[in-house]
Amino acid sequence: MINLNTSETYRSLFYQAMRIRLVEEKIIELYPSDLIQSPVHLSIGQEAVAVGICANLNLDDWVFINYRGHAFYLAKGGPIKEFFAELMGKKTGQSKGKAGSMHLASPNQGIIGASAVVSSTISHAVGAALISKIKNEKRIFVTNFGDGALEQGVMHESLNFASLYKVPVLFLCEDNNLAVHSPKSERQSFSLKSLVNSYSIPYYEIDEGYDFLKIKQKSKIVIDSIRSSKRPVFLKINTARYKEHVGPGEDFSSGYRNENEINKWKKLDPLISNKKLYSEFLDKIKKEVDDAVKFGIDAPLPDREDLLSDV
Amino acid sequence: MSKTYKAALKEAMQEAMDKKPYSLIIGQGVTDFKGIFDTIVGFKDKYPNRIIESPLSEDSVAGICIGAALNGAYPINTHIRADFGLLIFNQLINLAAKYKYMFGGLFEIPSMYRMVIGRSWGQGAQHSQSLQSLMAHIPGLVVVMPADPSSIIESYRYAIQKHKGPVVMLEHRLLYELSFDDDKAKLSHPLFGSKLEKEGSDITIIATSVMVLEAKRALNHLEKNGISVELINLHSISHPDKEMICKSVEKTGKMLIVDTSWPEYGVCAEMNRIVNEYNPSVLKAPTKSMGMVSTPCPTAKALEDMYYPDVHDICNTVNKMVNGDDAVIDLPKKESMTDFYKHFKGPF
Numbered sequence: 318m319i320n321l322n323t324s325e326t327y328r329s330l331f332y333q334a335m336r337i338r339l340v341e342e343k344i345i346e347l348y349p350s351d352l353i354q355s356p357v358h359l360s361i362g363q364e365a366v367a368v369g370i371c372a373n374l375n376l377d378d379w380v381f382i383n384y385r386g387h388a389f390y391l392a393k394g395g396p397i398k399e400f401f402a403e404l405m406g407k408k409t410g411q412s413k414g415k416a417g418s419m420h421l422a423s424p425n426q427g428i429i430g431a432s433a434v435v436s437s438t439i440s441h442a443v444g445a446a447l448i449s450k451i452k453n454e455k456r457i458f459v460t461n462f463g464d465g466a467l468e469q470g471v472m473h474e475s476l477n478f479a480s481l482y483k484v485p486v487l488f489l490c491e492d493n494n495l496a497v498h499s500p501k502s503e504r505q506s507f508s509l510k511s512l513v514n515s516y517s518i519p520y521y522e523i524d525e526g527y528d529f530l531k532i533k534q535k536s537k538i539v540i541d542s543i544r545s546s547k548r549p550v551f552l553k554i555n556t557a558r559y560k561e562h563v564g565p566g567e568d569f570s571s572g573y574r575n576e577n578e579i580n581k582w583k584k585l586d587p588l589i590s591n592k593k594l595y596s597e598f599l600d601k602i603k604k605e606v607d608d609a610v611k612f613g614i615d616a617p618l619p620d621r622e623d624l625l626s627d628v
Numbered sequence: 629m630s631k632t633y634k635a636a637l638k639e640a641m642q643e644a645m646d647k648k649p650y651s652l653i654i655g656q657g658v659t660d661f662k663g664i665f666d667t668i669v670g671f672k673d674k675y676p677n678r679i680i681e682s683p684l685s686e687d688s689v690a691g692i693c694i695g696a697a698l699n700g701a702y703p704i705n706t707h708i709r710a711d712f713g714l715l716i717f718n719q720l721i722n723l724a725a726k727y728k729y730m731f732g733g734l735f736e737i738p739s740m741y742r743m744v745i746g747r748s749w750g751q752g753a754q755h756s757q758s759l760q761s762l763m764a765h766i767p768g769l770v771v772v773m774p775a776d777p778s779s780i781i782e783s784y785r786y787a788i789q790k791h792k793g794p795v796v797m798l799e800h801r802l803l804y805e806l807s808f809d810d811d812k813a814k815l816s817h818p819l820f821g822s823k824l825e826k827e828g829s830d831i832t833i834i835a836t837s838v839m840v841l842e843a844k845r846a847l848n849h850l851e852k853n854g855i856s857v858e859l860i861n862l863h864s865i866s867h868p869d870k871e872m873i874c875k876s877v878e879k880t881g882k883m884l885i886v887d888t889s890w891p892e893y894g895v896c897a898e899m900n901r902i903v904n905e906y907n908p909s910v911l912k913a914p915t916k917s918m919g920m921v922s923t924p925c926p927t928a929k930a931l932e933d934m935y936y937p938d939v940h941d942i943c944n945t946v947n948k949m950v951n952g953d954d955a956v957i958d959l960p961k962k963e964s965m966t967d968f969y970k971h972f973k974g975p976f
Contacts (some may be wrong), residue, residue: 380697381695389831410732411731411732411734412730412731412732412733412734413732413733414732415729415730415731415732416730416731417731420730420731422731422734422735423734424735426733429698429735430727430730430731430734432722432723434718434722434723436724437691437718437719437723438691438723439688439691440687440689440690440691440692440694440695441691441694441695441698442686442690442695442700443691443692443695444691444692444693444694444695444696444697444699444703445695445696445698445699446695447680447692447695447696448650448695448696448700449699451650451677451678451701452650452699452700457830458695470687471685471687471688471691474683474685474687474689475687475688475691477685478683478685478688478689478692479684481683482680495904495925536885585885594788623732626733626766627728627729627732627733628728628731628767
């Protein structure tokens with residue numbers, strides 16, 4: 318069903334999700350030019366998750382993201398000009414071009430560094446939350462990972478520790494059913510809900526990974542409960558990766574997945590179906606994106622001093 | 629006034645807890661009655677929220693340290709065997725060492741990883757390793773092997789109060805119970821330097837950790853036989869005092885490296901690189917390397933005694949390097965360091 322909700326909240330979430338999609342589509346457009354000379358793991362199809370979750374977070378709540386992190390970076394307020402400059406390897410990028418797409422971060426907006434090693438920042442959120450509790454703060458800490466991370470030992474170690482020490486962490490799994498090119502059915506023998514529950518951690522699931530409004534509403538209950546109880550909660554949101562694992566293209570012809578399955582998600586995707594809102598917002602977002610691209614293109618290159626600093 | 633190695637460690641930990649805001653000690657066994665070989669016994673009662681017993685989850689605990697550091701804490705992560713430190717290599721090498729650089733200076737990870745080299749009493753292949761060169765290889769890590777109490781006090785204080793990145797402290801189990809007299813020699817820098825233990829003219833010995841002690845024993849013996857040794861305690865494995873090393877070898881013309889680990893691709897190799905890149909002509913004779921035999925560590929006492937070099941081997945090598953292969957001096961008897969230094973019996 319197409320959600321025809323036109324409330325201010327809906328319009329705002331739609332705008333943010335569409336902004337992320339247009340950024341990603343701009344990257345696809347730019348990619349053949351070699352303005353961006355490093356791998357990109359695009360968020361297209363998964364924008365609603367980031368937008369819905371971040372709508373419930375405060376500026377000082379931290380999100381620990383991963384290499385598929387464009388959506389969360391932008392949804393949490395990461396600056397867009399420095400984002401493009403970073404992707405283009407420029408001195409005025411967020412991290413002077415040393416990070417690129419896979420290591421986005423913006424601490425002032427609570428976006429803590431993205432790692433390109435699957436599951437390697439999950440425990441960071443637990444550690445930051447542990448200290449926050451010692452400091453008696455009211456913040457919460459979100460660790461955002463894909464379904465591939467569920468198989469890592471450190472996931473289980475982190476669940477155990479978070480439950481043992483009762484820390485305010487949202488374990489947020491974006492389940493797109495794929496780890497690079499392998500479906501979950503080839504990788505997992507366990508029941509996630511039972512596993513999470515076995516650590517005495519509440520488990521929630523949202524199927525409508527395209528529906529930013531529903532994600533916002535449902536995750537608000539979860540996030541509020543973490544804030545008040547200062548205990549960990551696990552939330553899995555089912556979603557779909559429209560593009561290939563890494564790069565700007567589609568890879569349905571390679572045989573590891575079926576285009577029909579993605580088409581089912583696309584039929585439900587408001588960014589595709591709600592053409593009215595899409596055209597209403599298009600010019601404004603395009604201008605912002607184009608300005609940011611221009612900022613990136615015009616930005617200076619890093620120099621030898623940048624190469625040797627920050628070790 | 630004399631002080632034991634472990635008393636210095638306890639003092640350094642006490643100072644960290646009292647003077648560093650949000651310092652915490654986290655690791656397996658930090659709240660138990662042995663308290664990391666008696667370096668933090670009783671701390672849990674004093675600092676109930678900041679002495680954190682951990683599950684057997686080295687990987688996540690190292691990550692928890694990073695997250696804690698990001699949120700303003702100073703975590704000290706303990707490993708009663710350096711071998712267990714291998715379980716944190718993803719976090720240490722992929723994350724902690726790179727966090728500052730990879731994000732262009734947006735973050736810093738001030739943190740300490742205490743790893744104890746377990747060599748003592750039949751510890752075998754997985755409880756005795758000296759892994760300094762693996763870690764010193766990685767840009768972004770500072771790796772230190774303190775060889776005496778004053779080095780501990782100075783370097784831990786600097787690491788905790790002033791340094792903004794991850795520091796690996798490789799402590800040696802054989803040294804824990806030993807008492808040291810006040811030290812006249814000074815480190816050239818607490819984290820990025822070495823210590824000229826003694827001046828001499830015939831040969832430079834560069835030693836690490838417990839081998840500094842063994843070299844000192846050798847040195848007394850060699851002096852009596854008319855050989856003048858200059859001894860450098862390397863201290864910082866990742867950031868040794870290159871100038872001190874090169875100037876010394878330039879003076880003596882000869883270099884023997886005595887390390888606690890395997891010579892290949894390690895401290896021995898690095899010392900040779902430093903001197904050769906400075907000026908190979910300062911060397912008047914081929915250099916020599918001493919370390920563990922290039923096998924995993926055996927458990928049997930008879931094999932272990934052959935595996936590690938001792939005072940006899942050092943004296944023998946130095947004599948040949950200084951006086952020639954055929955020169956004969958009175959050599960100390962072969963005596964395993966565990967027999968000489970060990971003040972305890974049993975598995976630890």
